[in-house]
Amino acid sequence: MTHRIVILGGGTGGTLTANRLRRLYPDTEAEITVVDQDDRHVYQPGLLFVPFGLTHPEDIVRPRSRQFHDGIGYVQSAINHVDLEANEVHLESGPPLGYDVLVVATGAVLVPEETEGLTGPGWMEKVFTFYSPEGAAALEAALATFEGGRLVVNVVDMPIKCPVAPLEFCFLADWYFRERGVRDRVELTYVTPLDGAFTKPVASRRLAGMLADKGVELVTGFNTGQLDGADGRLVAYDGREVGFDLAVVVPLHGGAPYVGRSPGLGDELNFVPTDDRTLQSKAARNVFVIGDAANVPASKAGSVTHFEGEVLVENVRRHLAGEPLDSGFDGHANCFIETGFGRALLIDFNYDTEPLPGHYPTGVGLPLLKESRLNHLGKLMFQWFYWHALLPGRDIPGIGSTMPRAGKQLVPANTSQED
Numbered sequence: 001m002t003h004r005i006v007i008l009g010g011g012t013g014g015t016l017t018a019n020r021l022r023r024l025y026p027d028t029e030a031e032i033t034v035v036d037q038d039d040r041h042v043y044q045p046g047l048l049f050v051p052f053g054l055t056h057p058e059d060i061v062r063p064r065s066r067q068f069h070d071g072i073g074y075v076q077s078a079i080n081h082v083d084l085e086a087n088e089v090h091l092e093s094g095p096p097l098g099y100d101v102l103v104v105a106t107g108a109v110l111v112p113e114e115t116e117g118l119t120g121p122g123w124m125e126k127v128f129t130f131y132s133p134e135g136a137a138a139l140e141a142a143l144a145t146f147e148g149g150r151l152v153v154n155v156v157d158m159p160i161k162c163p164v165a166p167l168e169f170c171f172l173a174d175w176y177f178r179e180r181g182v183r184d185r186v187e188l189t190y191v192t193p194l195d196g197a198f199t200k201p202v203a204s205r206r207l208a209g210m211l212a213d214k215g216v217e218l219v220t221g222f223n224t225g226q227l228d229g230a231d232g233r234l235v236a237y238d239g240r241e242v243g244f245d246l247a248v249v250v251p252l253h254g255g256a257p258y259v260g261r262s263p264g265l266g267d268e269l270n271f272v273p274t275d276d277r278t279l280q281s282k283a284a285r286n287v288f289v290i291g292d293a294a295n296v297p298a299s300k301a302g303s304v305t306h307f308e309g310e311v312l313v314e315n316v317r318r319h320l321a322g323e324p325l326d327s328g329f330d331g332h333a334n335c336f337i338e339t340g341f342g343r344a345l346l347i348d349f350n351y352d353t354e355p356l357p358g359h360y361p362t363g364v365g366l367p368l369l370k371e372s373r374l375n376h377l378g379k380l381m382f383q384w385f386y387w388h389a390l391l392p393g394r395d396i397p398g399i400g401s402t403m404p405r406a407g408k409q410l411v412p413a414n415t416s417q418e419d
């Protein structure tokens, strides 16, 4: 019998899942079909570098259809909705697709229009986001002519993709304006809804210290309710205000809108309720979820998506074979944090262990929570790794999906190496 496996979304998670499944099953055992709305696969970590002229949108985009192994069907259409009762996906164009197993990999979308005033006066003139190729390119032009004033980086609310990216933007902005010789005329402010620079305490203290060292003001607990681009003001729900001459905003995120049109599939934000260990959806036993689309309490990051892939593909196999599922996904995430001047930090953590100092993946690997040139080179090399190892679904020797403990220094909850 040939299993019909349909994968919704051909980004990071959908592509690596399709390629791993294709290696697992010969054509005669599984028909694998990926659906996506366009043929532009964006290497999203590269968006951080576009505003600073360090890369260009055309250098981080490749044809989506070319990333799939032979024998994977690709349907280019927007998804209209999923009918969980009938096991069918309804497309904007083309006949419905029936499935035995569905993998949801449609990621997260930006919803800037949900914040009052954000896309009003000043949008793409003095209010930008680098979270889309168009926004990142427009911001590059604005930064190049910014001669001084207050630049505010604002995260409207969590969850967002790659929660460290706005911090990296602050560090790179400090470097960029120093290179241009105008740093003394630029005030940098980071405005976050969190109660610190990051979600986890040890890394949060380390990153807050680095912001301070680089002269970036940190405003915490700020829940942006409105953005007034004409006057240059962020206004919080509690009435606090932060003025700006240039705003770099990470807008609210939600799941793909079709999730909301699919009865029983999503939550109020259109993310998909998912078992955080098996990656099986809570909506139906034959629906699995990978990447940013899931509501699991892990970071919305490509690294998480990569680590999830191994467990998810094994669980698709077990489900089809009638075996109990593997509950082995531990929330493993890691991320290079670019800090400017050719250096970067690395953090590695999971559901239970916060980012700690030490080395990755063993006692002699890359330094954790510590700036180094090696980490910066790792960040740059990651793009090659993404196209040639992560998307093709290759296993990396010595790096498994479970977070390694060897190499990590356990520190008491309220201290850190830097204290």
Ligand SMILES: Cc1cc2nc3c(=O)[nH]c(=O)nc-3n(C[C@H](O)[C@H](O)[C@H](O)COP(=O)(O)OP(=O)(O)OC[C@H]3O[C@@H](n4cnc5c(N)ncnc54)[C@H](O)[C@@H]3O)c2cc1C
Binding pocket: 008, 009, 010, 011, 012, 013, 014, 035, 036, 037, 038, 043, 044, 045, 046, 047, 048, 077, 078, 079, 080, 105, 106, 107, 108, 130, 131, 161, 162, 165, 256, 257, 258, 290, 291, 292, 293, 300, 301, 302, 303, 304, 305, 334, 335, 336
């Ligand atoms: C600025 C920035 C920097 C980042 N930096 C890092 C980093 O340094 N490290 C890291 O690990 N992660 C980073 N990330 C996050 C990482 O890119 C994402 O977590 C990862 O791509 C998630 O993969 P995904 O498959 O869930 O979603 P995506 O890769 O976004 O794919 C979702 C796909 O679904 C498709 N889709 C959505 N809705 C529909 C529909 N209705 N019909 C048809 N198709 C649809 C989309 O077209 C898209 O191709 C960054 C993200 C951003 C924005």
